[in-house]
Amino acid sequence: MVGVIHRDGEPLVPQVWLANRFWSRLRGLLLRPPLRGEALQALWLRPCASVHTFGMCYPLDIVFLDRAGRVLDWCENLHPWRARGCRGAFQAVELAPGGIAALAPNRGEIWQWQTA
Numbered sequence: 001m002v003g004v005i006h007r008d009g010e011p012l013v014p015q016v017w018l019a020n021r022f023w024s025r026l027r028g029l030l031l032r033p034p035l036r037g038e039a040l041q042a043l044w045l046r047p048c049a050s051v052h053t054f055g056m057c058y059p060l061d062i063v064f065l066d067r068a069g070r071v072l073d074w075c076e077n078l079h080p081w082r083a084r085g086c087r088g089a090f091q092a093v094e095l096a097p098g099g100i101a102a103l104a105p106n107r108g109e110i111w112q113w114q115t116a
Helices: 023-026 099-103
Strands: 002-007 011-019 041-045 050-052 060-065 071-079 083-085 092-094 113-115
Touching: 002 041, 011 023, 011 092, 011 099, 011 113, 050 092, 060 099, 071 099, 092 099
Parallel strands: 011 041
Antiparallel strands: 002 011, 002 113, 041 092, 050 083, 060 071, 060 092
């Protein structure tokens, strides 16, 4: 399912795939082309408190959100064959490297996923 991430009612990331079922979360970005940079694409994982880049050939930027979509923390440039989690996270957004710099998230702000 494809949608858009909104912040304060404004579109933030224009093309976002929702992975909210076991198999879609398990597959994640494996065997898919790399996400486009400049925060143009993302993968929203729900539920998800931690991510890994095992089997990936490129790094990712990760934003962790709580159940309400509040930004808790982020990780820039998570290299292949690494893992990262966040206490209290219920959702995670995976972006191409440089996505966090482009979006400049603030802890506590709310991100929402909506169908396109």
